[in-house]
Amino acid sequence: MKLAEALQERSDLNTKISQLRNRLTNNATAQEGEQPAEKPSELLAELDKAVARLEYVIAKINITNCTIKVDGKTLTEIIAQKDCLAQKESVLQSLITAASGRLNRISRSEIKILSTVNVPEIQKESDMISAQIRSLNTTLQQTNWTADLIED
Numbered sequence: 541m542k543l544a545e546a547l548q549e550r551s552d553l554n555t556k557i558s559q560l561r562n563r564l565t566n567n568a569t570a571q572e573g574e575q576p577a578e579k580p581s582e583l584l585a586e587l588d589k590a591v592a593r594l595e596y597v598i599a600k601i602n603i604t605n606c607t608i609k610v611d612g613k614t615l616t617e618i619i620a621q622k623d624c625l626a627q628k629e630s631v632l633q634s635l636i637t638a639a640s641g642r643l644n645r646i647s648r649s650e651i652k653i654l655s656t657v658n659v660p661e662i663q664k665e666s667d668m669i670s671a672q673i674r675s676l677n678t679t680l681q682q683t684n685w686t687a688d689l690i691e692d
Contacts, residue, residue, distance in 0.1 A: 541689045543601065543685075543689050549593075550594065550597050553593060564580055564584070600689050608690075615680065632662055636666065640659055
């Protein structure tokens, strides 16, 4: 199984568990003398199987991410780098938005509000970070479809 397939299975299992939660909640009670639409005991058994499989898949994904290297870095390191860059880029975009706001003055006696940062310079940095994130995403996607999941 390829890493990308395991990642998709993880996503599918998370969706299934969420759906089972809703189905269990919907069938947790029934009017006296009536039967629920689905048997909670069967849903609980299905939940146990899904959770056990999810645990297995997550562990194997994590082992694979810690083992597979691209350009001397593990996938875990690349993911951490991408996540941190995305967080920084988000902060820079918030700063750009705040610093770019226009406040109109009605008269000259009103206080003039000025930006305290160089917006074009910060936008350039944000654009460079976005490019790095795209490159890292491409590397991760390529690796996900070529690397085998470590299942030993």
